[in-house]
Amino acid sequence: MDPLLLGALATVAAxxxxxxxxxxxxxxxxxxxxLDQQGLSDRVQVLPPGSRMTxxxxxxxxxxxxxMSKAEETRHG
Structure with missing residues (x-):
């Protein structure tokens, strides 16, 4: 095989x-x-209203x- 062709094929393969x-x-x-975003979303969804997570x-x-939802805000003042 021609060395030039072999070198070209090696370059293309690389x-x-x-x-x-x-x-x-x-x-x-x-x-x-x-996956990181999904894990964060899953953890936030189970937090109760008024929670803070760092x-x-x-x-x-x-x-x-x-x-809190609008209904909970009006109940709690």
């Missing part, structure tokens, strides 16, 4: 491998972010305050 690696890495990051993760801080 480029395809790199693109696939970047795609898989990107999809993994997106999926982890989705979550620290990966150098960021999220503070969630669960408000």
């Amino acid at each position: 480029a395809c491998a790199r693109i696939c690696f970047q795609w898989v890495t990107g999809r993994t990051a997106v999926r982890l972010a989705q 979550e620290r993760c990966s150098g960021r801080e999220i503070v969630v305050e669960v408000g």
Whole structure:
């Protein structure tokens, strides 16, 4: 086989491998972010009205305050 053709095929194969690696890495990051968001949503949904939750993760801080419904606000003043 011609060395030039072999080098071109190796370059194309390496480029395809790199693109696939970047795609898989990107999809993994997106999926982890989705799971993190879903977990936060699930935890917030079970909190009673008036609760406050602070979550620290990966150098960021999220503070969630669960408000009261309009009916509960009028009852509690």
